[in-house]
Amino acid sequence: MKKNHAYLLSVILSCLLCVCTITSTTFAFSPEYSHNLSYDTILVNGKEIKVSTLLTDDERDKLVNLFKEIPTLSTYGIFTEFDQSITTIQDYNIPQQKKDNIKKSVIPTSKLALSIVKSDISTSSQKKYKIQSVAKWKSSPRVKNKDKFALAWAGNFAVSSYSSKAYWKTSTGQSTTVNSPLESIKANAGIAYEYKCGNSDNSFSFNPWYVQINATLSRAKGNGNNRANIVAKYAHKTNGSGGISVSISPGSISFSISNGASYDTASPVSTTLSY
Numbered sequence: 001m002k003k004n005h006a007y008l009l010s011v012i013l014s015c016l017l018c019v020c021t022i023t024s025t026t027f028a029f030s031p032e033y034s035h036n037l038s039y040d041t042i043l044v045n046g047k048e049i050k051v052s053t054l055l056t057d058d059e060r061d062k063l064v065n066l067f068k069e070i071p072t073l074s075t076y077g078i079f080t081e082f083d084q085s086i087t088t089i090q091d092y093n094i095p096q097q098k099k100d101n102i103k104k105s106v107i108p109t110s111k112l113a114l115s116i117v118k119s120d121i122s123t124s125s126q127k128k129y130k131i132q133s134v135a136k137w138k139s140s141p142r143v144k145n146k147d148k149f150a151l152a153w154a155g156n157f158a159v160s161s162y163s164s165k166a167y168w169k170t171s172t173g174q175s176t177t178v179n180s181p182l183e184s185i186k187a188n189a190g191i192a193y194e195y196k197c198g199n200s201d202n203s204f205s206f207n208p209w210y211v212q213i214n215a216t217l218s219r220a221k222g223n224g225n226n227r228a229n230i231v232a233k234y235a236h237k238t239n240g241s242g243g244i245s246v247s248i249s250p251g252s253i254s255f256s257i258s259n260g261a262s263y264d265t266a267s268p269v270s271t272t273l274s275y
Contacts, residue, residue: 037080059081063079070210073212076130083269084113085113107264112138114135114268125220125221128218135232135266137210148246149164149193150183150191150193150233150248152230152233153189154273155219155250155273157219159185163214166180171205171207189250191213192246219275225274227273
């Protein structure tokens with residue numbers, strides 16, 4: 001009987017310990033920022049993440065999994081929205097692409113998945129967000145060329161800081177960081193980066209792991225009822241000598257290519273900015 005009581009007590013203590021290490025007390029307001037947001041603090045891999053109580057359980061689970069997969073994600077701010085590509089369509093054609101003799105495919109998410117996370121870092125006078133978007137390769141592409149990754153937003157938000165880096169891995173798990181050159185920037189509209197998709201050196205081959213874009217956006221506060229779209233898109237060159245060009249307008253991204261080359265795109269991800 002004593003053994004049963006001891007066993008039951010150990011199980012209860014273990015369960016309580018698990019809960020304490022995953023989610024802490026829910027706070028009604030955020031003292032760190034000059035606005036009120038209800039959030040929970042979740043511990044992931046030793047990092048505390050402030051997650052809005054408005055996120056669904058499914059969104060929370062996906063956000064936590066992304067933090068487990070991507071070690072470079074920043075925990076700054078209160079995470080209020082999350083989107084991840086889910087389309088698994090293989091191929092599609094667009095009339096304009098047929099006319100230009102360009103073959104284009106949607107990369108299935110089993111190979112390449114895009115995510116975008118938004119954290120609120122607003123002050124008393126400014127609506128301010130930290131945006132992080134990730135394109136993660138789940139399996140190495142056959143062609144390793146120069147790809148493009150872009151982020152575009154509406155709402156006349158100014159970008160105060162922006163950066164991007166690519167991360168490669170070998171088959172044995174060794175990783176390295178690669179700078180992603182800035183392709184273009186359009187004031188209050190968007191940024192685009194060029195990304196070398198791995199290294200084909202036969203003696204020591206790095207495969208693409210993921211590429212990440214970070215941007216801090218801000219503008220004067222409105223009445224809080226305004227909404228602006230923000231979208232992330234990725235283009236992967238598959239053939240030909242031409243390069244991929246990026247066109248950015250507020251909340252919109254389009255790709256094109258020259259010299260009869262071809263490229264694939266990942267399913268885009270998007271979220272909204274309120275102000």
